[in-house]
Amino acid sequence: MARKKIPIKKIDNINARQVTFSKRRKGLFKKAHELSTLCDAEIALIVFSATSKLFEYATSSMHQILERRNRHSGIQDNPSIGQQLGSGTFGMLRKEIEDKTEELSQLNGKDLGGLTIQELQKLEELLQGRWTTISKIKDEKIIEEINRLKTKEAELTEENQKLKQSFVRKQRQSYESITRSSSDLPPDYGCLYLNET
Known part of the structure; x- marks a missing residue:
């Protein structure tokens, strides 16, 4: 039975859209992982959901990729392009990735020296909550x-009782x-045997 081909257009039903997004995102990340493994390629994927939730996949460090x-596209050599991207989506993404990396590092107990007492208390509350x-x-x-x-004990006890x-x-x-x-033997069976001999 062939799979029904769906038209590529926005899904109107919000729940169906969310389910499709989740499945396709996982499929996309899986394909990226397979491509990376098969071809020894470095891959970075950044996906924002309709609710602006960030999903990312990187074969190594996202920052390094x-x-x-x-470097490859010459962005750092040309400051005007870097500034244009820095003020746009790329800059936002880079900042968000840096913030998340720093937050993760702090949750692992690293880079805590530069935090204020209030920031350390917030971090402590967060860790206590987790x-x-x-x-x-x-x-x-x-x-x-x-x-x-x-x-399992009750089942085994019952089985043991049945076996007993x-x-x-x-x-x-x-x-x-x-x-x-x-x-069934005659009562004089032993005596008869003796008499016959």
């Missing part, structure tokens, strides 16, 4: 695992068959 792109969230998720996972193990009952039943049947076969 952008610098390499600038720690609380992580602890809650960890506790939920532990409870889930305990419940799963209790369910089956074993006792088989022993009883075996005992009864031995008792029946011995009761």
Whole structure:
């Protein structure tokens, strides 16, 4: 069965548009990763959603790839082009990437010397909030695992009981068959045997 070809135009339904964006973005990043792996290429992708959320993918450092792109196109050699791009989207993206890189570095406990007391307190509150969230998720996972193990224990206990009952039943049947076969012998069987010899 062939897949239906959809027309390439803006999707009117907001939910369908968001789902399509998410799937296609993941597919685009996957293709970029495959191209990078297969061809040993350096790739940087920057995507803004309709809600202005930034998504990026880079095979190495985004900053290094952008610098390499600038050197290759001669942006740094020509200040007027660099200034034009710096004041536009490219400059915004570069600033946002630098801010996110710095924020990530600070969350990892690096480059904290230049922060004020208020900035350090904000960072501490942020980390404590994340720690609380992580602890809650960890506790939920532990409870889930305990419940799963209790369910497994109950199943194994029930199976064990069934096996015990089956074993006792088989022993009883075996005992009864031995008792029946011995009761089928004549009471004087041993005596008859002696008299014949």
